[in-house]
Amino acid sequence: MDPFGLIQQWLSGYPAGWERFLSMIGIEVHWFILQYVLGLSFLAVVTEAIYLKTGNEDWKRLSKTLAKAFVAVFAVGAATGTASEFGLVLLWPNLTEAAGRYIYFPLYMEIFAFIMEGVFIYMYFYAEEKVSPKTHLLIGVLAFIGAWYSGAMILSVNSFMQAPVNVIAHYDPMIGPSSWAPPDVVLFVPAQIAQALNVEKLAAVGAKVLGTSPDQVTVSLPSGLVRTLMYEAFMGKTIGESTLAAVIKPEVLPTLSSVPLKTVIDAIVANTVKNAGTFMITFLSKGYLATYLHAIGAALTVSAFTLLGGYALRILKSKDDEDRSYFLNALKFAAILALVMIALQGILFGHSMGAAVAKYNPEKFAAMEATTKQVTSLPAMLGMESLVRQLMPLLAYGTPEAKLPSYDVIAEDYRPPLIIHYLYYTKIGLGVLLGLIALLATFLVLRRSEWPKWALWVAVISPAIAQITSFLGWGVREIGRKPWAIYGIMDVRTELTINPPPTWQLLGVAFYLAAILVVLVLAVYWFLWRR
């Protein structure tokens, strides 16, 4: 498959290619900004605390600059968040409805996070002279906690979409590719509905009864059946028109035939959610902690490199020496922070995330590693294939004896787009590059030697590299979720609006949002540095 084929597979191999493209741009524009709200708010508080401890005015100045930067972008971040929210409602209304019905809790709790962020971020910036220094610091702590709390809520929903608590992936790395099977979904069927089902016919389609109680029957259903039923339910079919009719007892079918399938599916899913815990279900999703740490880590990494780039640019542009000592101090802080964060991201958070993907999304992992004959993998192109193939089982499963899942063995309608392999390895490569830049910067600041001009320019472009790396990370995660909207439960065709907009409108909105981001970046640059 050539590069064009990879893009074609991603856009046309699954439904709603351009709708997905617009969602990607919209959410990325939001994420681009959000990383600064998450990262800079925290760093402003840290630097202010250092100032209160040391009394060194440089820290105060740095803290104020960081606060200026995140308060300027916060509002547009909120607006792009609203745009993303409405975008999800308008393009993927069935997914939105399902989220509102079954996993509303973290979204609901995010309301309070929004209020907390909105109130304390502005109070932190605008009320500094009206409160004591310690109160101001406390307001700052509440501001960044608001942002991180908001992230914790929304990431739990995303984590649920990647690996819901009641979906079981089937892959045994000690057996190898032949052990792969489509995921199963564990459902708690209310007894009243279970009584209408023909157990033998259900078993014939792969269902297993896992337990019974007077109120409900616990079953595991193949994800293929679940996604068909979800599709039919959201398309407004009745039981008689649906696949479910085949497993309903013949004697009750005439009575139930005209009942909307959605009513039955809703009762089963709502009961399943209650069993898992309505308030807890998204937080129990597999890999949630790794997701959260990796995202916060990305925000801090991007913020650190942006600081590094910003102050390197100031040194390059500064015509007098008046501010030089402050710039160098800020650069030192940024360099050390960037090194710590990129190391944490790579060694700890990223690794945990990768291991979670290997365990809970074997199909995505197979695509990330391109274990297929359809494409030439990047490690193969670089002559490192055997090294990577030996190393990866150890990293992913903790033992060199483990085997990677084979993309070619996975049934076709369960395969994610192969483009994620190239995105993933490009991300890894850029991550390594960021590590080297951070090492170089730390070496220069610790040696207290003069920065060569080329090194300053390298630092200047590092924020762009960090943003691209972060973008690619989300790209791998979200593109790799295909063909699913919610892994094992709902696919892309089900979540899509029944009135898809014309392609020109989708592309127009995508470019519009990107243009707004460009103007915002320029505005913040002028705001921070223009006198």
Place this chain on the structure above:
Amino acid sequence: MQAPLPVSAIISLTFGLHIILVNLDMALATFIPLMEWWSLKRKDDFLMDRAKVLMRYYASTYAVAGVFGTGFTVALLSFYPQFIGLAGHLTWVPFGLAILIIALRFLTIVLYWYLWDKISSNIHLLVGAVMALTGYLIPFGFRAVFAFLNVPSGLHLEPKPYLDVVEALANPTFLPLFLKSVFGALAAGSLVLVSAYSIRYLSAGELREKYLDLVRLYAKYGGISLLLMVIFGLWYSISLLVTPYKFNNIFGFLVGASPQHDFSWLFILKMVLVAVQFVAVYYVLKGKELTDVIGWAKVAGPAALATVFTGEMLNMHSQLPYFVAQPEVVHSLPELFKQALLTTTANTLADVPELYMITAVFLVPLLAATGAMFYLFLKD
């Protein structure tokens, strides 16, 4: 049966706070660039300083309006997911336009405030003009949706449910609702400034006369806007005759109707508040005693904000338990559509006492913090 009480309270609170702040937002985004322009034209530093102070206040609070708007949407999603899902299938154009304008609006606010004195005044004024204009375009999209909820003009069910946007904009309730909202916002914003400047007047020392001029100026604008709001409000009331269920619920015994839910008391309250504003404007402009002028000026703003709140609550609650205010249309729809358009049954997973307790525990301190924020910003 109406919506469950706690659900109704949460949705009303978030929407009410959002709409009050949005009305102020629209008016301030109009008046601030105007004040900048006047000050440049007249070389009046006092006006420029006032514009900057207002913008500082506005820049620190406008996102809070958005936050409560998001709160309202998410509350609606949590309690009525089917309604949001159905709206998503139909409203790409009106909501899509509103989204594009929201993104542009927030950007222009950031550009206008943070680049003040860093770019040329002409470009700055141009950004201000776009900022003001976007304030009117956002409700253009949202009020189109509200009008659709009065009368589902443009809704077609065959071959699949879709919205004909041209037909939807021809909705008889849309234009009067939009114009009433615009002038209502300008009236509320003007009269809040009348109150705010009258308070400043008391401690302004040698600048007292200048503040008094501003009080009278905004009272004039507020009075004119209020009059136009009443005229367009009358038009809106007449247009609601196409939806007798809502019309009768609003006017109740006043029009000899026996409605299902009589909200005429809320309508009367709103009219009393409007009357208070007219009296306040009269005394501010024509009052001979300074104590009368200042006293009534202080009343005008709170009365205007209360009018906005009661008006929106009246418009929202008078059509319940239907999201679309035409019961005959709702009942004629397929079962799943009908369920989505009724407020009587909220999401059973969300309509639980535990959630209401959590809401109270989180919301009360955060509303107190919001109050503290406004207090700190207004503190000298």
